[in-house]
Amino acid sequence: MKRGGSISIWFFIGISLLVDGLLILGAGVYQFFNPPPQEVVLFRLHAGVWWGALLAVIGAVYCIHYAPGKGRS
């Protein structure tokens, strides 16, 4: 939803998922190579890596698809 030349809400959501996803992915990769002394349950699944990557990909798709100036709402 946007008006005139304004920015779509989906673009804001894309930014949010992309930034959060990259931060989570980075933290997950770091923990993959440097396991903490106190691991969370199911640490072996490295949820941070795949969940962060998934969020980043979805966020990137939204950012590109709803980028300002592309005329989508």
Add this chain to the structure above:
Amino acid sequence: MTLLSVLASAPRLVHLSTVDLVIIVFYFALVLAIGFYLKGQANTGEDFFMAGREMTAWIAGLSFLSANLGSLELMGWAGASYQYGILAAHWYWIGAIPAMLFLALVMMPFYYISKTHSVPGYLKLRFGEPSRALSSVSFAFMTVLMSGINMYSMALVLKIVLGWNINFSILISSVTVAIYVALGGLRSAIFNEVLQFILIWAGALLIPILGLIEAGGWSGLKARIATNASAEYTHLWSTLGKFNDNPMGIHWTGIVFGLGAIISMGYWTTDFLVVQRVLSAKDLRAAKMAPIIGAGFKMLVPFIVILPGLLGLALLPIKLVGETQAIATGGHSYNEVLPLMLARYCGPGLLGLGITALIAGFMSGMAGNVSAFTTVWTYDIYRALIKKDASDQHYVSMGRWSTVVGVAISIGTAYLVMDFKSIMDYVQALFSFFIAPLFATVLLGMLWKRATPAGGFWGLLAGTASSVGMWAWVKMDPMALRYVALSPYARDMAENMYRALWSCLICAFITVAVSLVTRPKADAELKGLVYGVTEIPAEGFVSTWHRPWFWATVVGAIFVVLNIIFW
């Protein structure tokens, strides 16, 4: 010793890393940026209070649901599912889906065609000024109280989970909400609610996924719950034949008639907090589709709220207890099950996103209350009773200021509820006081053209007064429970359901009785407001895939299947 002083000395559940804090700070920065960005698009009353009435069905629908998905909702119902088992899912399924579909297909046309700004505004058109005054004042009172409860519950979460100072949490979060709603009005609230909805899912979805992996799937989860508690905890309907056969102490009539037919119908169809989001839709078809889209997602919410509670019951090595016992023993209460599960599975980054989800839930709930309060205060109290002929700019300015004042009052009520023992009890009590009778008034107003202004007003007043009276009666004499809730074994939840049912029936009875002896409005005055004298605009030539009734049927069928699967 107050709850607050005890919690102040309690150890925190989790420790945040730098990346977690960056995620949380980024979230606050983004919601403020959206508010500042939208400031330029909230210049007229229609823009500020109704978001220009140009939202798509998807945005209105997600916002409609998100405004209801406050932190109290997330934490409270996760705790309730640990305590009562899958019965808590009734509040998401029979306690929401039929009502949302009813709003979409039956009531939305009248709200939308009448071009009202609010539910009290509809009552003004249908029943006159006294009914609007009564409902707007009671709604404004309920809204700031609910906003305060939401604010306090979030601050409590941050205190328990992170060890943050309660005053700091209340101040930072409420100021953020005040800024972005005051700047961008309803449009800003809606945009942020959609963002918050996505973040809630992104932050909370990992818990059930990892929990089910650890438990060995649904069958493994049921087996563990049968060992740790009882097999009854995973049945939705089969234990509701008698009050004392299930953990909630409720009978199926309370769930079906109290929750499904009254409380949820009242909340989802007449609570302006949620209805306002749908009124912002760009056309009637979008306004009808929005609650249906909301219902589709509402059916999925138990996956991130109820399931974590059940997983906590199955997997946590500690036994959670009631709030009072937790304070006395230094243990963990039911309401902490969601953060406990978060801490169980989520490392750095994921933990920050999970906490952001809880904060987002709080903000969406609070912004919903504040923006609804602002509209009702400005249009239904200030403009109707105090200053009738001011300019549109004046009302926009009043809207911005009332946002700030509404948040300030909410902060006051947040400190007020700190002394309440059971927050959920008061929330349900508020709904039964103001929402249950309102449903009967609005429904009769929409569907029965013989209902008169006097009938509407006296029915609403009698319903509200009787609900408060029943609540006070049981507080003074607990034995009265056997009359109000039909059984001495009934517990708080059951009492709330039955009180809502009686107050709604009393409201309906008085409305009908008074209407039959007073003069009705002429048909011409009821055009656009009442079934039978209103021509509903055709949806035009659209495919089956775009028709609201088609998607309502799909959602309704899935709702039936879910209830059978978990019977």
